[in-house]
Amino acid sequence: MYDMTIRLQSGGKCLYEQIYEHIKQEIREGRLLKGERLPSTRALAEYLQVARSTVDYAYDQLLSEGYIEARPYRGYYVCPMEDLFQIEADFQKLTEPDASRVKEERGGAGRGERPDLSPQGLSAAEDGERSAAPRWICDFSPNDIDMTGFPFGVWKRITKNILNEGNSDLFAQGEPQGDYDLRLTISRYLHSSRGVNCAPEQIIVGAGNDYLLMLLEKILGRGVRIAMENPTYKRAYRIFQSFAYDIVTVDTDQNGILASRLRQQEADVVYVMPSHQFPTGTVMSIGRRAELLRWADGAKNRYLIEDDYDSEFRYRGKPIPSLQSSDKQGRVIYMGTFSKAIAPAIRVSYMVLPRALLERYRRECYFYSCTVSRIDQRILNEFIRDGYFERHLNKMRKRYRAKHDLLLECLEPFQKKFVLSGEDAGLHLLLTARGTVTEEELLRAAEKEKIKVYGLSDSLVASAARNATILLGFGALDEGEITEGICRLQKAWL
């Protein structure tokens, strides 16, 4: 067991050195393993009863010697051993530029560290330690959202009121599908905002989409052959892989998934994001939707998973109802989340099951208890029911639209060299190079300007010949950052 206890001596070496030596020794002797996270400087300082700056010094020293690495927004991690041995051997003779090269290479694994380029896999602002390694001036993450607009005050008030009721029922176990009142509220919200037709009985509330997909695996059973668009939401792809599902990929065009190609595959289930495909930003055409529904009707046990992850944010044209709203035969499994529209920490997602699958759920999965606490369900229920969610959405829609419009404006000069797409909805858009530049070249050039952008290839699940395409997320950036960031990209790319 790795124990944070460090026996600090009052005489002799200064405190920061003692901490530094101790941790270095722990790493060298393998008690701290590669990839393990160190305690936050705050936690360690508190535990050892020393000033936080003391621990900061110790960590800085370890960092500069390459024992640990700082991951932006996440904290400090023990470096891979191979690197360590390398460093050990070379340490004495390293010149300053060489040392920075080593760090650069480790930093280069940045994309690897953040492999979940995914609509719900919001990853910024991880865990304290924001000060660690500010490598980027601007991070165009397509996953991050604007948390400054969150109505903390309201949330706090609702929480307080609920706790003040002193209702011990709140602390008792709730229904497996989620509390009825919340499901009722969600069903009404989905009906009015997304045209989804469902009774509260069809809704299953769960702690995040990942969990709901795990549950869906139990409902759908084994040996499912699932079709996914290429590119697609990589996290879902990984999850289906972990189910040992047979995954086939289907190409897309500007109208969405190529249903003609789908028919050539022997798939049982198709995973789509019709309102705003991730990462391409495509809104699936009505014709393509009808084709999909017809395909599903073509055989028994065919289903469509509609992941409606960010349909709340749409900037152009009329709102497009969900695929589920056109489904008369009970073929669509509708999934949504509050992570994007409220906050990533709100671990509440929901899934609407068609009747046939609901039966199967009740038969096969009734014993899985709900993963969301009743208090959280109750808070969320009141937040939506009392109109705060609607108001919050309206506010965020305005904000995101302003950012979106600013970004579009800033991107004007890029039009000669890039094609812009995905600009109708969501929190990111895409730039596709007209020329032969590679994605890697674009990423590197941006990195030199300390700008973090994301390549479409992260979302590819099968090879595809495409011009280099970059995703620019704007959710978490303020206007200054967008202007500055794009200005630097202009230098890098144009």
Next chain:
Amino acid sequence: MYDMTIRLQSGGKCLYEQIYEHIKQEIREGRLLKGERLPSTRALAEYLQVARSTVDYAYDQLLSEGYIEARPYRGYYVCPMEDLFQIEADFQKLTEPDASRVKEERGGAGRGERPDLSPQGLSAAEDGERSAAPRWICDFSPNDIDMTGFPFGVWKRITKNILNEGNSDLFAQGEPQGDYDLRLTISRYLHSSRGVNCAPEQIIVGAGNDYLLMLLEKILGRGVRIAMENPTYKRAYRIFQSFAYDIVTVDTDQNGILASRLRQQEADVVYVMPSHQFPTGTVMSIGRRAELLRWADGAKNRYLIEDDYDSEFRYRGKPIPSLQSSDKQGRVIYMGTFSKAIAPAIRVSYMVLPRALLERYRRECYFYSCTVSRIDQRILNEFIRDGYFERHLNKMRKRYRAKHDLLLECLEPFQKKFVLSGEDAGLHLLLTARGTVTEEELLRAAEKEKIKVYGLSDSLVASAARNATILLGFGALDEGEITEGICRLQKAWL
């Protein structure tokens, strides 16, 4: 879609009749399906803007006519169709006693409704509607806990303080394994209270044991042959079944699982509850523990799952450390939960992975995001870290011991006809008949006295010749209920 909207007319029939007629029609015409839950009377009254008593009348009418059934603590559900047709046909000619017989039979499905006789599947106090069908004077559920001792005040204060910090980090996505600070706190708690040896890095925090088992499935992979005791925790059994795991059962004696029998099976993983087996209450002997660990060492990829679900409550002898604490080879997967010790709604459980599985988790499952919200993690962390958990446990230990001792005292007269066991720990004990009476007979006799008790056979996963055995849970009962309940059981059984 079942719509709660009922167009109430102000003239003509009275409101309760209109509601009654509407719902009856919905059920007859199949818009409300068997097993669907009706809205709570409170919710429907609010929605329709009528007095709650109006809805109460309507539900009572539906109840008495057998269209719906009331499940204690859960609410109202549409009856199975077959029953309905039967009722429809017979309704006119039914005499009062016959009608009650029909209800009695449905009530007899009670155990079926509550199939998760399980340590973590706490099921009482489900969802409002406590008034529905008070069939039992006393319910000796082995799953229910005493919620009256919960320190709401402290919990509220911690929550308020955390929300008052206005730290928007709280609403950002946390680490997949759970926040480091909470894992650190859990690791310390486990070390001091259960002798568990682990680093925070080995801990995975998740929303309930069911979820953690699902995750464990992904870590262990397919085709696992799992050995379980017989009888065992039925919910875990169902979950492993839903994984399509090959399940073998191993008999137990008063020292725990029969390791000699285990060696005859070709199992990879064994699921045990060494501190307090559910339902038998057995504490696994030291020798048996050593045998289990040796078995695990005997081949690659063998693991022991230690479910330490209620080790906090022990009434006799020294506390017994966890199996994990004796594990030198990294064979034990340790699982625990705060549902039993704090409150069922606290959807926080944890799993301690041995290093080899931790590696696999990081390789295969790193993309599953944490299922517990950061706010909840933070509240729990402070609750434990600041000593409130310890104090709460001490208080509850005293309370449960008082109830336990009272129950033992009340059971004195039963000793002639029953053997008492499982009285060293936990929140239930067992009575095994010395004679040839069947479990069914005991349950029925108790039911006539309006006392709900639970048969051991609910936990059997393979047939076994045993004398009739009854579980008596006392967690949620007060002293008056225990005295009254046992007094009635005395009438019923002695």
